Amino acid sequence: MKFIDEFRDPDLARRLIGQIRHEVAAHPTIRPVRLMEFCGGHTHAIFHYGLRQTLEGDVELRSGPGCPVCVTASRDLDTAMALSGVQPDVILATFGDMVRVPGSRGNLQELRAAGADVRIVYSPLDALSLAQANPDREVIFLGVGFETTAPGVAAAVLQAEKVEVPNLSVLSLHKLTPPAMRAILDAGEVALDGIIGPGHVSAVIGSDAWSFLPDDYGIPCAVAGFEPLDLLGAIAALVHAVAEGTPGVFNTYGRSVPPAGNPTAMRMLDQVFDVRAAAWRGFGEIPRSGLVLNAAYAHRDAARRFPVEATDTPEPKGCRCGEVLRGVIEPSACPLFRRVCTPRNPVGPCMVSAEGACAAFYKYSE
Numbered sequence: 001m002k003f004i005d006e007f008r009d010p011d012l013a014r015r016l017i018g019q020i021r022h023e024v025a026a027h028p029t030i031r032p033v034r035l036m037e038f039c040g041g042h043t044h045a046i047f048h049y050g051l052r053q054t055l056e057g058d059v060e061l062r063s064g065p066g067c068p069v070c071v072t073a074s075r076d077l078d079t080a081m082a083l084s085g086v087q088p089d090v091i092l093a094t095f096g097d098m099v100r101v102p103g104s105r106g107n108l109q110e111l112r113a114a115g116a117d118v119r120i121v122y123s124p125l126d127a128l129s130l131a132q133a134n135p136d137r138e139v140i141f142l143g144v145g146f147e148t149t150a151p152g153v154a155a156a157v158l159q160a161e162k163v164e165v166p167n168l169s170v171l172s173l174h175k176l177t178p179p180a181m182r183a184i185l186d187a188g189e190v191a192l193d194g195i196i197g198p199g200h201v202s203a204v205i206g207s208d209a210w211s212f213l214p215d216d217y218g219i220p221c222a223v224a225g226f227e228p229l230d231l232l233g234a235i236a237a238l239v240h241a242v243a244e245g246t247p248g249v250f251n252t253y254g255r256s257v258p259p260a261g262n263p264t265a266m267r268m269l270d271q272v273f274d275v276r277a278a279a280w281r282g283f284g285e286i287p288r289s290g291l292v293l294n295a296a297y298a299h300r301d302a303a304r305r306f307p308v309e310a311t312d313t314p315e316p317k318g319c320r321c322g323e324v325l326r327g328v329i330e331p332s333a334c335p336l337f338r339r340v341c342t343p344r345n346p347v348g349p350c351m352v353s354a355e356g357a358c359a360a361f362y363k364y365s366e
Contacts, residue, residue: 007227007254017054018240024058027243032060035192035238036327037179039198040067040355042225047364051226051235058123059235062190062327063357064179066147066198069097070325070349070356073279075310077103082308083171086118090140091134093127094142096120096355100346104313118301123157131160133170140302143172146170148200150174150291151265153333154272157297171303172292177201178209179289183280185217190327194294196231198254199253206261207251214247222250223257225279272297281349283321316355321348324357338362 024031037043043063046052054063065071081103084092092108099118100139112118121127124251127141143153153170162170178197195306199208202223210221220241224234230253237250251257269291278290293301319341320334331337331350341347342357350358 006199007193007225007229009229012229013232014237016229020055020232020236021058023236023239023243025039028240030193032058033193033239033242034060034062035194035196035235035344036062036184036190036192037198037224038063038064038066038177039196039201040070040094040353040357041200042066042196042198042224043255043357043360044355045226045231047218047230047271047360049231050364051228051231055235059239060226061179063083063324063360064184064191064327065282065325067325067353067355067357068149068175069101069353071180071280071282071341072098072101072214072349073281074103074313074315075115075279077101077107078105078310078313079303079308080171081105081108081111082310083140083302083306084111084118085307087138089137091117091119091123091130091137091139092142093130093139095144097355098142098144098324100173100261100352101349102316102346102352124153124158125159128160128165128168129155131165132163135167137167139168140306141168141170143170143174145174146177146198146201147174147204147265147269150273151262154268155291157272157300158268160300161297169300170293171302172290173278174273174274174291175280176275176289176291177207178212179286180280180283182211182216183272183283183286183289184326185219187326192219192235193242194219194247195221195236196234197221197249199230199257201281202253202257202337203260204262204265206251206259207260210249211259220247220250223253225256227251244322280325282325300343314332319348321350322360324348324350334358 131139165342222237273291274294342353
């Protein structure tokens with residue numbers, strides 16, 4: 001194992017920054033190189049270490065839909081809130097950053113204040129423990145996340161089957177990242193020269209999963225870690241590929257990301273889930289971008305067991321969260337940013353989660 005200080009070496013950082021600037025200066029027609037990170041952790045790290053400002057003029061960094069909390073559609077959140085009231089003995093379990101995400105009729109935190117039994121858990125297995133401790137109550141786990149968190153939910157479902165706990169069900173709002181990236185590129189709203197590939201997601205699906213970017217779209221992808229040298233190394237690889245016109249997939253996070261990913265995690269996903277279309281906030285429905293429990297585990301699918309009606313609702317008036325998620329605008333271009341929408345009183349989900357672009361921009365910019 002390497003010590004974390006090895007990825008925060010100021011001298012190496014200066015050399016990488018110099019390399020990036022030199023490469024862009026030698027090919028002025030590519031300035032600025034426009035890159036998008038597809039990971040909320042990357043967004044936070046980029047702002048935290050001041051990489052946007054450091055590379056300004058040479059590299060333009062755009063934030064994509066890398067926050068799974070942020071891209072959860074209002075309709076799906078309304079469904080979760082409705083499920084908490086389908087019967088009086090329901091416990092709705094979810095991660096902490098979901099409770100403040102606004103739906104069309106408030107959020108889960110307000111619902112809990114009104115008397116609903118909404119519990120914050122730190123793992124899907126905590127929801128299983130809740131079900132075991134409350135055998136006379138139905139525990140519904142609100143599963144939100146990308147390929148990173150979905151295997152944990154699959155493991156909890158498999159464990160619930162193994163130990164025969166009948167009162168645990170899952171509302172799966174899990175989403176797949178490559179289809180969303182295709183949606184951004186197909187829409188053509190923002191011209192991108194390269195993609196900073198998500199580190200945690202790629203640890204599950206592998207760096208090879210991004211080969212469609214150079215193959216189908218002719219742009220490079222560099223999978224990155226979360227330390228400043230990780231990100232600078234990925235940016236340097238992308239700038240070089242753009243300058244030389246040699247798109248490819250560059251795994252600059254090889255200590256954690258194998259080319260084929262994690263086969264155990266992928267097998268669990270295949271065993272428990274089917275791939276379906278899913279609604280993304282700011283995008284609408286994206287084909288084959290969601291995970292739902294398959295027929296073998298339909299008895300644990302909360303959406304099938306407790307059908308409730310939820311309709312599409314517009315974003316709050318003035319909120320431009322959808323455009324932020326697609327990388328079309330910066331958070332500061334939203335008329336509500338800082339004026340009405342703040343981390344204490346979020347109007348849109350991008351201000352709720354620490355991985356949201358608006359929250360990062362609010363905390364670190366200016």
